[in-house]
Amino acid sequence: MNTKMAVIKEDDFNYDAVFEAAEVIRAGGLVAFPTETVYGLGADALNSEAVKKIFEAKGRPQDNPLIIHVADKDIKKYAENISPIAEELINKFWPGPLTIILSKSSIIPFVTSANLNTVGIRMPASKIALELIKASGVPIAAPSANISGRPSPTDFERCVEDLNGKVDYILGGNISEVGLESTIVDCTVNPPCVLRPGAVTLEMLKAIHKDIYIDPAVMKKPAENLKPKAPGMKYRHYAPKAKVKIIEGDLKKTIEKINEMVLNYIDENLKVGIMATDESLPFYKFGEVISLGSRKDLNSIAQNLFETLRTFDDKNVDVILSEAFIREGIGIAIMNRLTKAAGFDIITLD
Ligand code: AMP
Numbered sequence: 001m002n003t004k005m006a007v008i009k010e011d012d013f014n015y016d017a018v019f020e021a022a023e024v025i026r027a028g029g030l031v032a033f034p035t036e037t038v039y040g041l042g043a044d045a046l047n048s049e050a051v052k053k054i055f056e057a058k059g060r061p062q063d064n065p066l067i068i069h070v071a072d073k074d075i076k077k078y079a080e081n082i083s084p085i086a087e088e089l090i091n092k093f094w095p096g097p098l099t100i101i102l103s104k105s106s107i108i109p110f111v112t113s114a115n116l117n118t119v120g121i122r123m124p125a126s127k128i129a130l131e132l133i134k135a136s137g138v139p140i141a142a143p144s145a146n147i148s149g150r151p152s153p154t155d156f157e158r159c160v161e162d163l164n165g166k167v168d169y170i171l172g173g174n175i176s177e178v179g180l181e182s183t184i185v186d187c188t189v190n191p192p193c194v195l196r197p198g199a200v201t202l203e204m205l206k207a208i209h210k211d212i213y214i215d216p217a218v219m220k221k222p223a224e225n226l227k228p229k230a231p232g233m234k235y236r237h238y239a240p241k242a243k244v245k246i247i248e249g250d251l252k253k254t255i256e257k258i259n260e261m262v263l264n265y266i267d268e269n270l271k272v273g274i275m276a277t278d279e280s281l282p283f284y285k286f287g288e289v290i291s292l293g294s295r296k297d298l299n300s301i302a303q304n305l306f307e308t309l310r311t312f313d314d315k316n317v318d319v320i321l322s323e324a325f326i327r328e329g330i331g332i333a334i335m336n337r338l339t340k341a342a343g344f345d346i347i348t349l350d
């Protein structure tokens with residue numbers, strides 16, 4: 001397939017490219033596009049045949065439901081039993097990195113919801129995404145624009161890397177500001193429950209409704225036979241080709257442990273990458289070292305996480321040793337993605 005591409009600049013917004021991409025969506029094709037969380041791979045959410053193509057292009061398991069993206073807070077056409085709390089969350093956090101799970105209306109095909117009676121809905125903040133949805137005139141079903149299992153793309157080049165030749169159109173824009181997928185809140189239960197942590201943090205959600213909580217399964221290794229509430233949680237995710245290990249504990253001890261481990265791996269002729277921070281960077285002498293940013297700015301660490309995992313793949317490292325982060329605020333989402341990338345391989349220092 002010949003993939004058409006256009007990069008849109010914010011100060012010189014190219015509506016022609018957006019209209020052209022919207023035409024592809026309306027015709028049942030696939031368009032990758034930027035959002036503030038990560039890049040998405042979109043199709044007309046109401047068209048089963050179009051949505052099937054998303055699963056094929058990504059190699060995504062059919063039982064992993066898609067989030068539909070809307071350009072308006074009025075979602076009565078797509079969801080039923082919208083609770084007052086759901087409405088409050090929508091009013092407070094849309095447009096933005098929050099997905100709400102609600103009972104689906106009959107116009108949402110079961111391919112989109114992966115046979116569930118519920119649907120995930122989000123109104124993104126990115127201008128390109130919003131204009132694309134508006135011009136398409138339909139909600140856009142869009143998972144992250146990566147080959148299934150790989151770290152999500154946060155810029156145009158990474159989308160092209162994964163999807164060139166597999167989709168009809170790739171729209172490029174800025175680097176995704178958040179860098180992690182949306183927070184998912186299940187509003188079909190009371191109190192609502194967080195199924196995936198993201199940039200809309202638990203603290204922010206609790207300010208709206210104090211009983212909102214994070215599903216305990218979120219940070220646990222999924223059991224073989226477990227049926228998770230967010231089906232995507234059971235799959236290996238965010239994983240680079242290299243083996244990832246997390247070292248968690250006091251920073252000074254973490255640095256010592258990582259330095260000791262690096263030398264052992266080098267002895268075994270393995271190439272090692274270290275995911276460091278600005279604070280620890282000067283203390284690593286061996287291996288390929290990349291800083292995710294300053295520990296004082298967890299948002300920038302979130303933004304750089306997936307791109308850094310992919311950079312280590314480009315460098316063909318065999319092992320990635322990563323520092324851990326505080327498990328509060330957006331740190332919960334960072335640790336969630338990192339833990340999954342590591343297949344739950346965490347060394348806890350005392
Ligand atoms: P992705 O778009 O690749 O970030 O994946 C979407 C995520 O949203 C998956 O992990 C799904 O499990 C989750 N999700 C989407 N729709 C639903 C739903 N109706 N109920 C629960 N989780 C959902």
Ligand code: MG
Nearest residue numbers: 143144152181
């Ligand atoms: Mg994904």
